Amino acid sequence: MIQLFHVTKSYGGSEPALADLSLSIEKGEFVFITGASGAGKSTLLNIIFGIEAPSEGHIIIDGRNYLKIPKKDIAPIRKRTGFIFQDFKLIENKTVYENVALSLKVLGVSPSAVRRRVLKALSYVKLQHRANYKPLSISGGEQQRVAVARALVKEPAILLADEPTGNLDAGLAVEMMELFKEVNSRGTTVVVATHDRALIERVGKRVIELGDGRLL
Secondary structure, eight states, X not given: OEEEEEEEEOOSSSSOSEEXXXXXXXXXXXXXXXXXXXXXXXHHHHHHHTSSOOSEEEEEETTEEGGGSOHHHHHHHHTTEEEEOTTOOOOTTSOHHHHHHHHHHHTTOOHHHHHHHHHHHHHHTTOGGGTTSOGGGSOHHHHHHHHHHHHHTXXXXXXXXXXXXXXXXXXXXXXXXXXXXXXXXXXXXEEEEOOOHHHHHHHXXXXXXXXXXXXX
């Protein structure tokens, strides 16, 4: 489902963020991307999501080459992908409910379906009781779970998560991984970037390790 061929990403510095990276993730797989800070984990997820383009190489998503797809056709592909950003990217002046609902409204989903899907996503992350709160009035861990709900509400074919347990205590981190395993069991391809080795060992899924932008 996700294939990278000799992908390099440079930002103008002496060392590229990704260097001649080739890898494959199968449809329905659950994969961890790990490595030290600066290894290229976030850059890799950004390229898979399509918000960054590789400087060299090719990326194939569901049989289509991102670099050869017209820009107007990339948006529908991204609609099938949920992304949990490391810094949440929540809209501060909107409620938890509104943050989670926003992507569905942009897609033109009916109001009744929006409500059903938002409440379902909030129930997954145990935040129904925070639906009418603003992001700054809830804890960092709760904000993280709002970001997860916002990604899940799209019912994505691919779920990308960049350090999704970074603001959670150990117990909640395990619960989050169990949630991802449940989502994966329904056929969603799950790719999680994390440096938490203990969590990776506990979950026991395939691990792709990066070092200085290269596949280790």
